[in-house]
Amino acid sequence: MSEETVIIGGGPAGAAAAIKLSRQGMPVRLLERKSGPHHKVCGEFISFEAAQHLEELGVDLAALGAEPIRHVRFYNGENELAFDLPFTAWSLSRRLLDSALIEQAQCAGANVELGTAVKQLSRTDDGWRLVSRRQSSEGQASTAFSAQTVFLASGKHELRNWKRKVEASHRNDLIGLKMHFNPIELQQPQWRNTVEIHLFNGGYAGLEPIEKGRVNLCFLISQDIYKACGGNWPGVLDWLGRTSSHMKQRLATLTPRWCEPLAVSGIPYGYIRSPDDSVPSLFSLGDQAAVIPSFAGDGIAIALHTATLAAHVHAAGGDSSTYQRLAFNDLTQPVREAERLASMLSHRLGRKAAFACARLWPTLPREMILRTRVGLSQLMQ
Ligand SMILES: Cc1cc2nc3c(=O)[nH]c(=O)nc-3n(C[C@H](O)[C@H](O)[C@H](O)COP(=O)(O)OP(=O)(O)OC[C@H]3O[C@@H](n4cnc5c(N)ncnc54)[C@H](O)[C@@H]3O)c2cc1C
Known part of the structure; x- marks a missing residue:
């Protein structure tokens, strides 16, 4: 069986994991179903935490033309509330950001296969069996292969047999x-x-x-x-x-x-993969690990954070249940806080109360925003 770690998905989570593992000299095969740069539904907001990860991954946001973001203006009907962010964030289209990460993964030595979708993932006695399908001008070609370890970074897309267990709430x-x-x-x-x-x-x-x-x-x-x-x-x-x-x-x-x-x-906001759902040698990253309400603008940071954490645990010989437990600890508070905020602001009275409180306590919006940020797990500090 191949020693390669197979990564399914070349978004921020998959590409960042590929960079981290490759830099540690581990063989990586990344499969991304899209054949080239593409747009994704996203606010294009790159939080301070995400920007820190990106710098470390070799992505130069300023050189890519990203816009620094320092101020926020909230509107509730005709009411306006403006304040400065407690950090500098950035804004860049996902088309450019995701392509830059894929490029870094290739430079780090990862074997990146674009235009290749994983169609099947099944467990074997000693690892995983995958079936991928490659689209080319000559048509489609399917390939079956095995891997000991799989990083699942397919974002909102579910793989048959490995769908996230999303509660009704x-x-x-x-x-x-x-x-x-x-x-x-x-x-x-x-x-x-x-x-x-x-x-x-x-x-x-x-x-x-x-x-x-x-x-x-x-x-x-x-x-x-x-x-x-x-x-x-x-x-x-x-x-x-x-x-x-x-x-x-x-x-x-x-x-x-x-x-x-x-x-x-069908975005399952508030979903967090429970450590109990962890499967040996399967590391779920990014949106497959947790889905923070997009209003908080930290989904990319979660993708990069979980990728870093998973690569760190895997490279150190740790198993996926250790990783999943650490990720759960890091992600639960920010995701739950963001859920509470999003729920309050989606109602007229909640918005009215939030605007009134923010006028009385001008530091409140900054504090609320900070509570939705993804911190570093103990392991990474
Ligand atoms: C409306 C909305 C607005 C948002 N705004 C922001 C924002 O402003 N800032 C922010 O930080 N976050 C935002 N997010 C969240 C952010 O987009 C996600 O959290 C982030 O993209 C997750 O990264 P990922 O790598 O896990 O998944 P993705 O970015 O979705 O990447 C997954 C990749 O896997 C590939 N793939 C899927 N299935 C397969 C397969 N079977 N085989 C091979 N490849 C496959 C896909 O083509 C894709 O490239 C927003 C989300 C939504 C819905």
Whole structure:
């Protein structure tokens, strides 16, 4: 059986694990189903913790054209609440970020196979059997192979037989949509260094500048609202513009870059893989380990954090249950805090109370944000 660690998925979690393991001289084979750079539904917000990991992984955010983010503006209808972030964050399209990580994985010596999807994963007496399918101009080719250790980093995509056990309380009817825009030139300075969060019943919309002076809009709405808007992009945009005069103004000065938005649904916010669910030699990373409400903007940090932790444990000869326990300890507080915050802000009265409290105690938003951050586990300190 091959000594290679097989990594399924080349998002931030999979690519970061590939870099870490390869740097330690361990053989790695990373399989990513997409054949090249691609966009993903994401707010494009790179938190301070994520940025620290990325620097260590060799990704130079400034050189890639990322925008530093230092201020936040929250909107609840016509009310505005502005404050400075307790750290400098960054903003960069996932297309550029994920590609930069894959490039670093290749430079570190990982065997990266793009355009290759894992279709089957099954346990054997001494490890794993995988079936992958490669798409090329000549058609599809399936290959079966074995591995002792598998890192599962397929993000929101489930592998047959290895689906996350999502409790009913973590299921929701939300749809995530994303679009890139060009702002009119006069408006460009308004976007500098600032992320805007527009809150409304049941969801939120995030607007932030990305590379090349562009602006990303990413928002969550319920399927009911989506259907009531006619289930189409112009209808949804029109609805969004009616959530506040601020949002209406923003949308009037932005020109969409794509004909259709990217969309995603069935995101199990609040999911955390229990250590009891750990399977020998299977390390679940990133969204396969935990899904923090995206409003907190720390999903990428969780992906990078779990990748670092798993690589550290595996390289030291530890097993997946040790890793899963450490990850569970690190992720539970931030995910639960973010869930509580998201739930409060999704209701009109909760938003009203939050805005009132934040005006009375101006340090409150910063403290709440810090509570949703992923800290380092004892092992890594
Ligand atoms: C609406 C929304 C907004 C968000 N905004 C932010 C934000 O602003 N900031 C932030 O930090 N986080 C944000 N997140 C969360 C963030 O996008 C995820 O937490 C992060 O992408 C998880 O990284 P990952 O590597 O685990 O998974 P992914 O990034 O999803 O990567 C998984 C990879 O695996 C590949 N793959 C899947 N199945 C297979 C297979 N069978 N074989 C081979 N390859 C496979 C996929 O193609 C993909 O490239 C947001 C999420 C949502 C839904």
